[in-house]
Amino acid sequence: xxxxxxxxxxxxxxxxxxxxxxxxxxxxxxxxxxxxxxxxxxxxxxxxxxxxxxxxxxxxxxxxxxxxxxxxxxxxxxxxxxxxxxxxxxxxxxxxxxxxxxxxxxxxxxxxxxxxxxxxxxxxxxxxx
Numbered sequence: 001x002x003x004x005x006x007x008x009x010x011x012x013x014x015x016x017x018x019x020x021x022x023x024x025x026x027x028x029x030x031x032x033x034x035x036x037x038x039x040x041x042x043x044x045x046x047x048x049x050x051x052x053x054x055x056x057x058x059x060x061x062x063x064x065x066x067x068x069x070x071x072x073x074x075x076x077x078x079x080x081x082x083x084x085x086x087x088x089x090x091x092x093x094x095x096x097x098x099x100x101x102x103x104x105x106x107x108x109x110x111x112x113x114x115x116x117x118x119x120x121x122x123x124x125x126x127x128x129x
Contacts, residue, residue: 003078003123006038011064013127014038016073017080019089032070035091037084037107040064042126043115059115061124063107065100067091080120082110 001018016038025031041062046055088106093099115124 001080001082002075003080003120004036004073004075005127006036006068006072007074008072009068011038011040011066013129014040014064015123015127016064016066016068017082017123018075019084020086020091029067029069033067034070034073035065035067035089035094036073037089037111038064038066039111039124043124059112061108061111061115063104063111065089065094065104065107067094078120078122080114080123082114084110 004016004018006012006014006016016036019035019037021032021034022029023032025033039061041060043061044058046058050058084107089103093103111124114120
């Protein structure tokens with residue numbers, strides 16, 4: 001899925017990944033939109049002298065899940081190949097707070113695994129603008 005910075009709203013300037021695109025729209029949302037998983041709080045900078053405990057606390061990520069109109073995101077040429085299970089992440093989950101929290105935790109673990117593996121470094125850095 002392409003990496004897409006969010007251009008407006010509460011998460012403006014945050015990077016996200018499209019989980020499920022809906023190009024044609026639906027009855028309740030008659031416009032192109034997508035379920036996205038993004039990073040609300042980025043991991044902080046780590047140096048070699050830091051202890052393991054400090055590294056662990058600084059590499060935490062706070063994710064968000066949201067259904068967003070295509071007009072409010074800007075897909076880039078970069079792709080982040082994080083495989084989310086489509087069965088466990090869908091728009092219906094966002095309606096129930098407990099299921100949404102579970103889904104957010106799942107996204108958090110996926111993001112943190114990817115961050116620790118050292119791949120897609122660009123995705124885990126704050127956008128400077």
